[in-house]
Amino acid sequence: MEYDLDYINKWIETDTFANKLLRKSNLTETQLKDYVAYVWNKDSVTYEKLGEKRGITKQAVSDNIRLAKENIDRAVATILLGIYANIVPVEISDILIELLALSKKAKEGEEEDFLEIRKEMLKLIKKI
Incomplete structure (x- = not known):
């Protein structure tokens, strides 16, 4: 993996954008880590590799990424609805x-x- 889990952990701990994302969203830190690890390393990583590195099953990684995507989709849909309804x-x-x-x-x-x-x-x- 190009971006290993230590790098992603440091990013979450020190990056203001990542901290805002965690505070303002429904994402858990684990979901964010798995999702970011998968997206940043998409060409060179599989759910199995992520699971092996974290000591969890492929299914657990898959569930975390699915939940993160659902939360992101909800956020985007909320923004679009807000724009459409002239709230945003x-x-x-x-x-x-x-x-x-x-x-x-x-x-x-x-x-x-x-x-x-x-x-x-x-x-x-x-x-x-």
Whole structure:
């Protein structure tokens, strides 16, 4: 794995974005770790490898990732409903679209690009 579990643990402990995500979402720390490990290492990791590294079953990893995806899907659906019902201002929707575009670039970029894009994402989040 390119991003090992120690790296992800340090990221969760020290990164303000990760801490906000944990505080403001329904994700548990374990779900976030499994989901991030899977997404960041998608090309080189399987549920089995993640389970072996954490000492849990493939099914447990799969459940954590599924629950994380469901929570993320709910959050996105809530945002879209808020925009549609005019509860969330259109300006914020523009910021959210920028965040989605940046997250796509971050996923496809190199580590230095990722760190730079993450800084831009945090600036956008502060605007909200």
